[in-house]
Amino acid sequence: xxxxxxxSRRPLSPFMIGPYYRPQLTSMLSILHRATGVALxxxxxxxxxxxxxxxxxxxxxxxxxxxxxxxxxxxxxLAFVFSLSYHWFNGLRHLLxxxxxxxxxxxxxxxxxxxxxxxxxxxxxxxxAMLAARSGA
Amino acid sequence: xxxxxxxxxxxxxxxxxxGTGHWxxxxxxxxxxxxxxxxxxxAAFGLGEYADARSFLAQPLNAVLCAALVGCVFYHxxxxxxxxxxxxxxxRWLEIGLQIAVKFIAFLAALASLLAIxxxxxxx
Numbered sequence: 001x002x003x004x005x006x007x008s009r010r011p012l013s014p015f016m017i018g019p020y021y022r023p024q025l026t027s028m029l030s031i032l033h034r035a036t037g038v039a040l041x042x043x044x045x046x047x048x049x050x051x052x053x054x055x056x057x058x059x060x061x062x063x064x065x066x067x068x069x070x071x072x073x074x075x076x077x078l079a080f081v082f083s084l085s086y087h088w089f090n091g092l093r094h095l096l097x098x099x100x101x102x103x104x105x106x107x108x109x110x111x112x113x114x115x116x117x118x119x120x121x122x123x124x125x126x127x128x129a130m131l132a133a134r135s136g137a
Numbered sequence: 138x139x140x141x142x143x144x145x146x147x148x149x150x151x152x153x154x155x156g157t158g159h160w161x162x163x164x165x166x167x168x169x170x171x172x173x174x175x176x177x178x179x180a181a182f183g184l185g186e187y188a189d190a191r192s193f194l195a196q197p198l199n200a201v202l203c204a205a206l207v208g209c210v211f212y213h214x215x216x217x218x219x220x221x222x223x224x225x226x227x228x229r230w231l232e233i234g235l236q237i238a239v240k241f242i243a244f245l246a247a248l249a250s251l252l253a254i255x256x257x258x259x260x261x
Contacts, residue, residue, distance in 0.1 A: 034221055041214040045242075048207070048250040054190045055253035061187040088174060091167055098164060129182065 025112050033090045036083035043080040069134065081126045086119035159216060166213035173206040194257045204254050211247035215239055 021027065053064035067073050093111050096102050102111055180199070184190040193199050218239045226232040 034217075037214070037217045038221060041218055041243075044210050044214055045246055047210070048246045048253075050190075051194075051203075051207075051250045051253040051257075054187065054194060055256040058187050061190070065185070065187070084174065084178070088171070092171065095164065095167060095171075133182075133185065 026108055029090060029112050029115065033087060033094070036087040036090075039079065039083040040087055043083065046076075046080070074130065074134075077130070078123065078127050082119065082123040085122040085126075086115065089115040089118045159219075163213065163216045166209045166216070169205070169209045170213060173202060173209060176202060177206055191257060194254060195260065197258070200254050200258045204251055207247055207250040207254070211243040211250075215243040218243075 050064060053060045068077060093102070093115055096111070102108060180193065184193055194203060219236060222232055222235050222239065226235060
């Protein structure tokens with residue numbers, strides 16, 4: 001808990017990046033893990049909406065599907081896909097840290113760039129598959 | 138016996154000895170979500186049409202895995218959002234309001250999703 005006691009003037013998060021620390025890959029990926037986590041929490045409500053639409057019947061489902069296939073729907077879906085793939089790969093990186101692997105600085109940077117590459121590639125792949133399915137349908 | 142003043146714990150200046158449970162729950166749901174989210178993402182490519190989605194979710198194995206996914210997703214999301222709010226929101230009434238709202242929304246969304254899966258499986 002970061003609750004300050006009354007009268008405390010100590011700095012509170014996020015206070016380090018900017019005035020004290022130059023942005024670096026590791027800290028930027030760390031904050032991106034949180035940002036994608038928040039985005040995925042919103043996306044989870046979209047997933048719940050899809051389940052409710054399927055349960056409610058064909059009419060509600062077609063309303064959901066037409067929104068999902070609109071331009072804003074596709075943009076949101078791609079943002080969701082990027083958030084999911086980034087959070088998934090970087091989450092694996094976190095789990096490896098949790099078992100004690102990969103803390104050395106060169107390895108932390110190598111796995112960081114690997115996560116960026118894998119998340120970008122899988123987002124491009126899913127985006128391409130979605131557009132192919134859309135033009136095919 | 139602790140030499141620390143109990144008032145320090147009461148005022149939130151030290152460990153209340155409940156952080157490990159939160160940390161562990163976050164990791165356990167993360168471990169579960171690695172295969173579950175991968176499974177659903179691959180399956181989702183074939184679920185664009187209503188009939189396909191319906192028959193997929195009506196299969197007992199898919200329904201069980203989807204229910205597990207729902208439970209893990211909303212529990213994991215709620216744990217993560219809690220920490221984000223603790224770290225960045227320093228206006229007390231807003232922090233408490235957001236914490237309660239996040240927990241209510243996550244719980245309701247999980248319940249509604251599980252009920253939707255049950256309805257699909259039962260065909261009602």
